[in-house]
Amino acid sequence: MKHYELEISQFADNELPAGEQKELFAHLIDCEECRGTLSDFMGMKKEARAFYENIDVELNPAIALPANAERGKEKKVYKPLFYFAAAASIVLGLLFLLKQSDINRLESRYDSLKAKYNEVVFAGENLPQKEYIHEAAKKENSLNVKKGMHESKPTALKNYHSVKQNKKNTGKVSAVNLAVVQKNESQYQLQKSRQIQVVQVTKNDFLTPQIIGN
Amino acid sequence: MNKIILQNKKENISLSGLYEKYSEDIFKYSFSILKDMEEAKDAVQEVFVRYAKSEDSFRNDCSYKSWLLIITRNYCFNRIKNKNYNSEDIDGDDFNESYSPDYDMQISLKEALMKLPEEYNELIYLKEYEGFSYKEIAEITKLSPENVKIKLFRARQELRKILKGDN
Structure with a gap:
């Protein structure tokens, strides 16, 4: 007769599948030896558990x-x-x-x-060149001579010196003074352009056609 | 392999807390392998020292107890291997008699357990005292569940022989 000791061990451990349990139970009915094995295994389990549980250690x-x-x-x-x-x-x-x-x-x-x-x-630092001012003064003098104002100091030069003196005293050039100088420059440019026109239209220009006509 | 007992519960326990909670289990598991009270006590200390040192490599997929039991197992079997541990040197006086309501019966069981090979004794402890399933034991011992089943059966056969005086 086949014995089921391994299955009994599994059953004692609650690890035997339900389908195999039926077969085991059927066998246990007829096999006294396997019933004894089951009894021994269950007893050993209980004793072993009790043994370890009751170990008293400090x-x-x-x-x-x-x-x-x-x-x-x-x-x-x-x-x-x-x-x-x-x-x-x-x-x-x-x-x-x-x-x-x-x-x-x-x-x-x-x-x-x-x-x-x-x-x-410090916008005034970019002053017109001195040579330019002198040229402007020279032109102005020339115009003044034509107008009969021989001793009059050129306005551009006067303003330039004024600005320069002011800068020397205060360390900077005011925007107002600079504007004056720039205005003088503009006036000079205008006068220069007029002078050119005056120079261009001379008495000879009117006479030449008559000579030619003659 | 299914990880049943090795589920990490994300506990945040200090080393002292772990010691208080699991030192007795570690001791008994060590005793089941080493079969010596003093050796098992030393094992408890050593296991927690090793745990502290290897905490960085702690597997997050297992519980603290499982990790400690694995360390315990490795320590105990290395101890046996390195020192050629002789189980015949066990002194029976190390046992506290208070555990036994039936002195003769328990002594015979004690003697039977002491005569069992360490690997069988270890399986008996994990199954009967810790109540682990075959799969859980397999994870700790690195055996297959089928192998655990067979070895446990053989351990019981051997134990029964010893208890009946057939050995």
């Missing part, structure tokens, strides 16, 4: 664990702090770079405004 408290074991645990606890500190450092670094960029932008803006300010305040 273990050292957890504090008796070696220091390096607890240190390992502490290391684990502080590990997240390391990552947090690293992340915070990166963020602070980025903020510093952004701040630095802002400073550079503001400095650039300041320089630009300062340049514009200087352009306005």
